[in-house]
Amino acid sequence: MKRNKGVSQTAWMAIVAVLIIIIAVMGVAWYLTMPAPEEEKPTLTVFSLWSEGEEANFLQCLGNFTEETGINVTHYHYTTEDLLIGVPMQLRAESSVADVIIAPWPAWILELASEGHLLEATNLITATKYPTSYINAVKDANNKIWASPFKASGKPGFWYKTSFFTDNGLSVPTTYAAFKTLLANITAISGIEEAVASGDTVGWPLSDTTEAFIMGLGGYQLQEDLITGPSARNWTDTEVRNVFGNLTELLAADYFSAPAEWTSQITKFWDEKYGIYFMGSWMTTMSQIGDVTDLDFFPFPGTDGVGGSVDYLIIPKYAPHPDEAKELFQWLSGADAQEIMVGLGGFFGTHADVPATAYTTLDKKVLDFISQPTIHIVSDLDDAVGGKFQTTFWAQLRLLWVSPTTTTMNDVLDALEEQALAQQT
Amino acid sequence: MVFVFYPIVDTIYMSFLEKGTGEFVGLDNYAEVVSRKEFLDTKRLANFFGGPSYGALIHNLLWIVIHLPLVVFFGLLLAVFLRDVKGSAIIKTTIFLGIVIPLIVGGVVLRFILDKDAGILNGILRAVGFGASVRDWTVYPDTALITVILGSVWIWTGFSMIVYSAGLQGIPVDLYEAAKIDGASRWRTFWRITVPMLKPATIVVVTMTLLWELKIFDIVFVATQGGPGDASKVLAYIMYIDAFQGNDFGTAAAIAVILTIMTFGFAAYLVSRMAKS
Numbered sequence: 001m002k003r004n005k006g007v008s009q010t011a012w013m014a015i016v017a018v019l020i021i022i023i024a025v026m027g028v029a030w031y032l033t034m035p036a037p038e039e040e041k042p043t044l045t046v047f048s049l050w051s052e053g054e055e056a057n058f059l060q061c062l063g064n065f066t067e068e069t070g071i072n073v074t075h076y077h078y079t080t081e082d083l084l085i086g087v088p089m090q091l092r093a094e095s096s097v098a099d100v101i102i103a104p105w106p107a108w109i110l111e112l113a114s115e116g117h118l119l120e121a122t123n124l125i126t127a128t129k130y131p132t133s134y135i136n137a138v139k140d141a142n143n144k145i146w147a148s149p150f151k152a153s154g155k156p157g158f159w160y161k162t163s164f165f166t167d168n169g170l171s172v173p174t175t176y177a178a179f180k181t182l183l184a185n186i187t188a189i190s191g192i193e194e195a196v197a198s199g200d201t202v203g204w205p206l207s208d209t210t211e212a213f214i215m216g217l218g219g220y221q222l223q224e225d226l227i228t229g230p231s232a233r234n235w236t237d238t239e240v241r242n243v244f245g246n247l248t249e250l251l252a253a254d255y256f257s258a259p260a261e262w263t264s265q266i267t268k269f270w271d272e273k274y275g276i277y278f279m280g281s282w283m284t285t286m287s288q289i290g291d292v293t294d295l296d297f298f299p300f301p302g303t304d305g306v307g308g309s310v311d312y313l314i315i316p317k318y319a320p321h322p323d324e325a326k327e328l329f330q331w332l333s334g335a336d337a338q339e340i341m342v343g344l345g346g347f348f349g350t351h352a353d354v355p356a357t358a359y360t361t362l363d364k365k366v367l368d369f370i371s372q373p374t375i376h377i378v379s380d381l382d383d384a385v386g387g388k389f390q391t392t393f394w395a396q397l398r399l400l401w402v403s404p405t406t407t408t409m410n411d412v413l414d415a416l417e418e419q420a421l422a423q424q425t
Numbered sequence: 426m427v428f429v430f431y432p433i434v435d436t437i438y439m440s441f442l443e444k445g446t447g448e449f450v451g452l453d454n455y456a457e458v459v460s461r462k463e464f465l466d467t468k469r470l471a472n473f474f475g476g477p478s479y480g481a482l483i484h485n486l487l488w489i490v491i492h493l494p495l496v497v498f499f500g501l502l503l504a505v506f507l508r509d510v511k512g513s514a515i516i517k518t519t520i521f522l523g524i525v526i527p528l529i530v531g532g533v534v535l536r537f538i539l540d541k542d543a544g545i546l547n548g549i550l551r552a553v554g555f556g557a558s559v560r561d562w563t564v565y566p567d568t569a570l571i572t573v574i575l576g577s578v579w580i581w582t583g584f585s586m587i588v589y590s591a592g593l594q595g596i597p598v599d600l601y602e603a604a605k606i607d608g609a610s611r612w613r614t615f616w617r618i619t620v621p622m623l624k625p626a627t628i629v630v631v632t633m634t635l636l637w638e639l640k641i642f643d644i645v646f647v648a649t650q651g652g653p654g655d656a657s658k659v660l661a662y663i664m665y666i667d668a669f670q671g672n673d674f675g676t677a678a679a680i681a682v683i684l685t686i687m688t689f690g691f692a693a694y695l696v697s698r699m700a701k702s
Contacts, residue, residue, distance in 0.1 A: 085669040111672070200564075202650060258564050260541065388671035391650075399654030402565045412654070415462070 042321045043072040044328055047087065048102035048311070051077040052263070053285040057344035064340055065331050071324050080202050084108065084390075091117035096316035099325035100332075102150060104309045106137035106379070107386030112314070113138075113146035119315040121145045124326060125333050129352045134310050137379065147312035148333040149350035151341055154370045154377065155208050155307040157299035158196070158276040159269075159283050170275070172298040176217070176246075179301050183255040186275030195255045197274035198401060199262025203394020206259060207382050209278040210247065210397055211307045212300045218243045220305025220376040227384045229424040235417040244400075244409050251404035259401050263288060280309065281366050285346035292345075292362060299369060306370045308377040310350065385423065392419040433685075440678035444671075454679040463655040463663055464680075476567040478655035485659050485687075488574055488638040495578045496634050497627065500585025505619065507586075508593055517590065521583035528580070532647025535576040539563050539648075566656035569649045573657055577644055581637060585630040592626030593619070628699040632692060639688045660684050 050058050055077055062073045076098075078086070083103055090096055091112060103109065112118050122145045127135050130149050138147040165171070168189055173179040186195035199205030214223045218239050225233030226240070233240070250256065257265070257274060266288040269277045277283075284292055299306070313332055319325045331337050335353035342349045345360045348367055359367055370377060382390040396412040443450045458464055465480035477484070503520060507513035523531065538544050539562040547559040562572040596619065604614045642661035645651060651658035651666075660680055668677035 088672075089669065203652075258541070258561050260561060260564075264542075388666060388673075391666055391670050395650065395652040396654055398564070398652045399566060399656065402653055408654075415654070 041069075041071045042324055043074055044099040044321055044324055045097055046073055046075045046100045046102065046328070047078050047083060047098040048075065049078060049080060049083060049104070050075075050102075053287050054282060054346065057285060057341065057346070060344060061332075061337055061340045065328060065337070069327060069331070071327065073328065080204065088112060088117075091115075091316055091318065094318055096318040096320070098316060099319040099321050100328055101314050101316065102311050103314065104311050104380070105383045105386055106147070106310075106312065107384060109138050109147045109312055109314055110140060111386070113140060113144075117317050118146050119317055119319070119322065119326075121148050121313075121315070121329070124148065124330055129335075130350050133377075133379075134350055137310070137384070138312055147314045148329060149310045150313045150332050151338060151347040152308055152310045152350050153281045153347050154366060155212065155278070155280045155309070156366045156369055157212065157297045157303075158278050159295060159297045160276045161270065161272065161294055162296050163294050164272055164275065173301050176301050180250070182275075183250065183253075187255060189275070191272060192275060193268070193273045194257040195275050196257065197265040197269045197277040198257045198259045199265045199277070199279070200259030200398065201262055202391075203259075203398055204382070205262045205265075205279065206397040206401060207393055208280065208307060208380070211378075211381050212278055212303070213247045214240075214243050214381070215305035215307070215378065216300030216303040217246055220303075220378050223305060223307075223378045223381055226420075227379060227381055229385070230417065230421050231424065235413045235420060240413065241409075244413060245406075248400065248404045248406065248409045251401060256401065259398055280307075281348070281363060282346040284360065284362050285344070292360075295362065297366065304374060305376045305378045307380050308370070309380045309383060311347075385420070387423050389416075389419045389423050392416065436678045436681050439674055440676075440682050442675045442678075444673040444675050450675070454675045455683070458676050458679050458683070461663075463658055464660075466655070476656075477570050478566065478658065480655070481658045481660045481663050484570060484657065485639060485641070487570065488641055488659070489635060491571070491574050492578060492581070492638055493631065493634050495575075496581050496585050497630055499578065499582045500630060501589050501623070501627075503582065503586040504589035504593055505615070508590070517583075517586060520579075520586055523580040524583040526580075528643035529647055531577070531580045532644040535573065535644060536563060536648045538576060539572055563649045563657075564653065566653050569653065570657040573644060573648050576648075577641075580644070581634060584633065588626050588630050588633075589623060592623045596622045625699065628695060632695040632699070635691050635695070636688055639684065639691065 046062070048055075048058065055075065059075060062075060066072050083101070084105070087098070087101060087103075088108075088111075092115070109118070121138075122143075125145070125148045127145060134149040134152070135145060138149075139145050160170075160172075168185075170182060170185060173182045183195040186192055196209075198209070211223060214226070222233065222239055222243070226235070262279075263286070265274070265277065266279075266283070266286050268274055270288055270290055283289065283297075284295065289295055313329050315322065315325045315329055333351065335349070335351040338349035338351050338354045339358045341347060342354060342358045342363065343360070345363055348363070349358070356364065356367075369375065382393045385393075392415060396415050400408055400412045440454055441449055441451060443453070461480075462468075463478070463481060465482050466478055469475060469477070470479045470483060473479070479487075503517075507516055510516070526534075538546055541547055541559060541561040544562075546562065550556065550558050560568070562568045600618050600622070601614060604618055609617070640661055641659050642665065645657055645659050645662050646665070649657040651662045661684065664677045664680040664684070667673045667680065671677075
């Protein structure tokens, strides 16, 4: 039988070759039309000074950013000392672990910017949406902006427990004389250790209290002059001596406690070991406050100024993920993020579009107080001056607090003047 | 060479440069540092019993004058007493823990010990009826420096105890037996045999402790931050603040050089004594 050859071997080979080509073309076409695999988004790192309640609120805010963008953010709480000193060391070594850093020291920020360690923020925010003073504080001589004001806090005055005042028949003072009487009355109450709690850590609660005296007894302009430095005002001037003289008198009368760790002092304040505590608006978020509806404040009697502090966002030049860092920076600078943040309590938005309805009742009361036309918001003195003056200020106040004599006061003012002069030159 | 000599040379070079401009300013940084009250407060020093601050230089010397004898005394005492005690290894290990923990942790522990509300020292004072003396010991200028110095004795005593224990092992038993036969009392044996034979160990303890005291920083930084005012500042602390808070590496380097010269001087003297012994 004759074998049916059918299709020749060459034809078979041609068919196979065509099939291979078709499959290859289809494969290439499929590959090219296939959507690109999604790049895994990086996890950003943020440093700030916030812990406990403040950190919890900030994490909640960051959670919203992650929901919106898919970018995870890890937050690290730094102590004042670590942030103030540790971060510049990192940046001067031209490296950065953090993508975004939040710090309340404009002088520190401008120094890092002048050394070339920060990314410029001029084009990342709409400067007109923020208070001019907040922006000017982080603007260099070339009008370049190096940071964005994320949120602000005020130091409205002395916090007290309303039930404690009611139970002991105490009333809010409206004059300095009434304030002194209040301190004497609180001291006389059984179980009270001292009338006023004094917080410490590195010294900032003492400096905040002192600044309240400077503005309350010397006026807001005095504080602004002291920030400008010896070219405007000396620490040894009569007006400054008068303010410190009054403060020293109250310290000598044992109305103030010895400085102790500031959060443990809140616990003691709430346990009625102290009657009042000078602290910033973040007091309302502290976990040691058992019932925030039982908390209230009164301003330093007759003051025309309130210390304000702004938490600024900065991006290190060496941020591991600069593009995503800018995204987070812009989101936190916006009204939406700030609305979330102020709704959680303790702070004020810096963006003009944050609605007044976003605030908690007590924060709104603080905001209303500091927004009065008669009240000037002045930068935190030691934050604004910065440098070695800041640690000198803290250390000297800690000395005055525990050794309140005229001699010590004069030594303290001399030391501050010496450091202010050294820093100005 | 790279890790030792380059930093030394660079630090010396930096100590002659001005902050910011980096211009050569000769000995200006040294003059500026030495003229500071936080370095040496001659006015307060003249009225010594008025209390600190006397300046960091004097505070460092006070560390040496107070801390060193106590460390030597307690180390020797513990080594001698624990020599023939059964299970002394456990006690010695416990005492030696002070030297093993980081000094920062030691500072935190010290701060807790001296705390007004939570501190064990104040707890003891309350328990024995001295409640009126209770205070935050690190907060006041008259007590900050002395309590930090005294409170640090336990941290370094473990070191001297171990060195002395090793020294005691090296003393021939024959000497003690001969002294016993001659009728020497334990006290006399201690002073005439133990102490002289431990001289090399003493020089090691003194040298190492002295160097530790001259460069003391961590404990002061954590427990008092050099305060209140300048009351407990030491040279290493003001060097740190100048460099990293004031961003003035010129004056910080000048302090480092001064500290090195002091350390080198003390060390050279003690090493020569050691060589002779």
